[in-house]
Amino acid sequence: MNEDNKPAVWEMVVVHRVFRREFRLAPEFVRQARPGDAARATLLAAYVNEMLTGLHHHHEGEDKLLWPVLLTRVTLEAELVRTMEAQHDRVAAHITALERLLPRWAESASAELRDQVADALDGLHADLLPHLDQEEKEILPLVVEHMTKAEWDNLSESARGQIPxxxxxxxxxxxxxxxxxxxxxxxxxxxxxxxxxxxxxxxxxxxxxxxxxxxxxx
Known part of the structure; x- marks a missing residue:
């Protein structure tokens, strides 16, 4: 197959790089916020929330447009796809917890809630990294082999369409x-x-x- 007709999976690697960087940096930014600094807490809560929304839409697109396609075409790797889905569920649980904490921290700017947010971000980062690593190592080669460029582009367009x-x-x-x-x-x-x-x-x-x-x- 001509390289131009293959899915451009490198795009996802670059997107993953953003998630790796920002969710590595975010806990430290949060911990360095001074208790009582409501402006800083509000700013960081909005920043984290935007990253969480981006990650949610990224995984939602995979759940709707990637896994169903692969499951019809990679019988021997079906368990791998289900592993990816389970990893999404664990990440989603972290996102839900943070979505509850962030507004409370932004309002109170308390040290206690600040530390809870930072710890929750650490937990998200810890579960996210192995998922991204495994996806790049084991899923993207399957995409190149079993998906069309049009199907992959549909996934990419869906993700871009979620950005304000x-x-x-x-x-x-x-x-x-x-x-x-x-x-x-x-x-x-x-x-x-x-x-x-x-x-x-x-x-x-x-x-x-x-x-x-x-x-x-x-």
Missing amino acids: KDRLLINLGALLEDATPWEREAFLGLMPGAARLLWKVVGRRQYRNEVARIRGAA
């Missing part, structure tokens, strides 16, 4: 931050010319400012 329009440039910056030069050019090459210009003129500055707001105080 006013956050598209911020999400692009997150993807490009740790991207290799090839990945960076490939991602930008997927965008219309006007969108690439917007990234250069506006997006890069917006993302730098976003990073400074979240990480600068830490």
Whole structure:
């Protein structure tokens, strides 16, 4: 098969890199927030919540558009797919717990709730990493072998469609931050010319400012 007609699974590797980075950094940012600093607690709660929403939609897309396709085509690996689904359930439990904690912390800015949020983020990170590793090692090769480019593109489009329009440039910056030069050019090459210009003129500055707001105080 021509490489251009194969699923571009490298896209998911870059997305996973964002989740690895942000959920590694987030617990420390939270722990460094001063008790009583409601503005900082509110800012970090919104940042974490946005990442949780992104992770939820990422896994929801896989549940709807990836696992059902693979289960019809990879009989010998069906147990592996079910393992992925079980891992999603564990991650979802962490997301649910954090969604309950974050508004309470943002409102109170208490040390106790701050530490509960940080600990919950540690738990999420601990369960997320092996899932992402196994998915990249064992699932993505099956995608290349058993899924069409159109099916994969449908999954990618579904994920992009969940991002609010006013956050598209911020999400692009997150993807490009740790991207290799090839990945960076490939991602930008997927965008219309006007969108690439917007990234250069506006997006890069917006993302730098976003990073400074979240990480600068830490």
